Amino acid sequence: MADPQRAHVAPTSASGGGVSRPGCAEPRPPLLSVILVGQRSLTQQRHGRFVAGSGAHPARMAPDLAAALICDHTQPGELVLDPLAGVGTTLVEAIHADRNAIGLEYEPGWVALARANIDLARRHGGTDHARILRGDATRLPRGMPGELRGQISLVLTSPPYGRTMHGRVEHRRGLLTRFHNAYSHTEPASADPGNVNLAHRGRAGLIDGITAVLAGCVPLLKPGGLIVVVARPWRRDHFLVDLPGQTIQAGLAAGLNLVACRRAVHAAVRDGRLVPHHTFWQLSVARASRRKSMPVSLIQHDDIAVFAPNLNAGCRGWSP
Ligand SMILES: C[S@@+](CC[C@H](N)C(=O)[O-])C[C@H]1O[C@@H](n2cnc3c(N)ncnc32)[C@H](O)[C@@H]1O
Numbered sequence: 001m002a003d004p005q006r007a008h009v010a011p012t013s014a015s016g017g018g019v020s021r022p023g024c025a026e027p028r029p030p031l032l033s034v035i036l037v038g039q040r041s042l043t044q045q046r047h048g049r050f051v052a053g054s055g056a057h058p059a060r061m062a063p064d065l066a067a068a069l070i071c072d073h074t075q076p077g078e079l080v081l082d083p084l085a086g087v088g089t090t091l092v093e094a095i096h097a098d099r100n101a102i103g104l105e106y107e108p109g110w111v112a113l114a115r116a117n118i119d120l121a122r123r124h125g126g127t128d129h130a131r132i133l134r135g136d137a138t139r140l141p142r143g144m145p146g147e148l149r150g151q152i153s154l155v156l157t158s159p160p161y162g163r164t165m166h167g168r169v170e171h172r173r174g175l176l177t178r179f180h181n182a183y184s185h186t187e188p189a190s191a192d193p194g195n196v197n198l199a200h201r202g203r204a205g206l207i208d209g210i211t212a213v214l215a216g217c218v219p220l221l222k223p224g225g226l227i228v229v230v231a232r233p234w235r236r237d238h239f240l241v242d243l244p245g246q247t248i249q250a251g252l253a254a255g256l257n258l259v260a261c262r263r264a265v266h267a268a269v270r271d272g273r274l275v276p277h278h279t280f281w282q283l284s285v286a287r288a289s290r291r292k293s294m295p296v297s298l299i300q301h302d303d304i305a306v307f308a309p310n311l312n313a314g315c316r317g318w319s320p
Helices: 042-046 063-073 089-096 108-123 203-220 243-253 280-291
Strands: 034-036 079-082 100-105 130-134 152-157 168-170 177-179 221-231 234-236 239-241 257-265 267-270 273-276 301-308
Touching: 034 063, 034 267, 042 063, 063 089, 063 152, 063 221, 063 301, 079 089, 089 100, 089 108, 089 130, 100 108, 108 130, 152 203, 203 221, 203 243, 221 243, 234 280, 243 257, 243 301
Parallel strands: 034 257, 079 100, 079 152, 100 130, 152 221
Antiparallel strands: 168 177, 221 301, 234 239, 257 301, 267 273
């Protein structure tokens, strides 16, 4: 792992108040394997940038992570696609960084919130060229306007993952209750591999779905374009579930080349020490494992796979 003190820290607003527009550092620093994205809390990162209700989504990307990846892998004016857009974090950060953006999302409720978030980002002075469409990303490039073929500079996305790790908890009124842990109001009864929402499939169906999504993005990429997938591992019954590794396998099965592996560490550097931002669920699982004498580490990172459709394209900005 790279020296965290040297790691690229996403641009920050120390105050956390008001709406920050981090933008991209110029000149751009060389890319490093490790991105520190916990210098600000998630609340500070999202403050004023997303409309009420967005917090109900169970698996949003950290805004500073989306911003860092967009700045690292695109130039102003280029087009970013998120085919699994949720409430539109990647689109919002693209807008704030003066990139153009388009997203696809299957659940109508998240589509409506993503649209409202795009409008809010525009009102804050970002690019005007952004939109969200409702559709099934496993059928891409179907569903995308024909004129976008060969126009996308960066696909930036994250698949749904580990439902056992989702949701917020409330315990001040006695018993611990869990909320905001569902991808839709109407969850199908079974984890059928044919469910359109990948979150409602079993693992094999999820990986098949990710493969289809990635393969469908390829015709949309412009020469030199990249596909960046953020995926988080988790533990189930004390064992590591390697969604990042399976995501890489999905990319390879989709005919992509893996050009870089990066890692986003959700921790702040304070007084020369890393202070982790873990979730309640990750901490519970780690503690339960340790009680059973399994000395597991607390997961506080996302893995980032950078793919290109062909190796000659390389990885823009990347100097390993
Ligand atoms: C991990 S979440 C993305 C969250 C997003 N990055 C954000 O910060 O809001 C994955 C999203 O993919 C959506 N999704 C799942 N299957 C889909 C499909 N077949 N087509 C389009 N969207 C899908 C889910 O509804 C979910 O909102």
